[in-house]
Amino acid sequence: MSETVLPEFIESQIPAFIKRKTIRIEDYDIHYMESGQGTPVFLMHGNPTWSFLYRKVIAALDPNQYRCIAPDLVGLGFSTKPTNGAFHTLENHQRIMSKLIAALIKEDFIFVGQDWGGPIGLLASINHPSNIKGMVLMNTSVLPPLPSFKPTAFHKFSHRPLLSDFVFRILKFPQNSLHKVQGDAKSIKGKVAKAYTYPLRKIKYNKAPLMLARMVPNSLDHASIPLLEKTKAFAAQFTNPVALVWGKKDPILGRLASAHQKLMPHTSLLLTDGGHFIQEEHPGLIAKAIVEVNTK
Secondary structure, three states: OEOOOOOHHHHOOOOOOOEEEEEEEOOEEEEEEEEOOOEEEEEEOOOOOOHHHHHHHHHOOOOOOEEEEEEOOOOOOOOOOOOOHHHOOHHHHHHHHHHHHHHHOOOOEEEEEEEOHHHHHHHHHHOOOOOEEEEEEEEEOOOOOOOOOOOOHHHHHHOOOOHHHHHHHHOOOOHHHHHHHOOOHHHOOHHHHHHHHHHHOOHHHOOHHHHHHHOOOOOOOOOOHHHHHHHHHHHHHOOOOEEEEEEOOOOOOHHHHHHHHHHOOOOEEEEEOOOOOHHHOOHHHHHHHHHHHHHO
């Protein structure tokens, strides 16, 4: 394991007590943030962010009570970025994260997931010996689509050849537009916004946002659906504490909070005025939810 050197404008935004490390998993260097000791908390981001998204949540947790581990998905942040887009399947992402958990966490832990980090992290978490003590889910979906579903305009567009490549890779969408899906657009601006765009600044290494968008089902025979059936089945029978902390102003997944509460009736649900990247707007509420699921 080694420590990753980050640009100063990013380094200055991350509390000094949070360590940045890299571990080799298969053929990929996985960058992750780690802090504290005690109950392990595995925090998974989604598309197109990286572990930077959890810096405020980690800072709000007692480092003497919680050991936080927040990795960067392959292709995002400061993890290896494959130039071959074929890597980006739900199966491949969960396999790498499952091996990372096995390497770093030896006891029962709390799972925290948002966006693609929800299903990727949940699949990874249930595929190794340690048990999930509790879960905190935010603006994600661990559910397969209903037979009557209609893909969002965003995800329909991602499957259009050539034009989607141009918009995602040349115009660097959506990483240049994260503020537009927030409750408060000012929550991602200036140095914060730059910290999200910086790892994907080179066209050669920015395939992941488009490929992760294409991982979202656009038909009922999409390759992601069988694995999403597994996350749904696990969540439906999960009896340990679960907290949902949701940004209702999220135009992508804001409407799915009630579906997750229906799947897991014993969960607590906190609806906020936040958007998709709720970690930037309500880190204290997320940290509080983590403590609550750990102490129930």
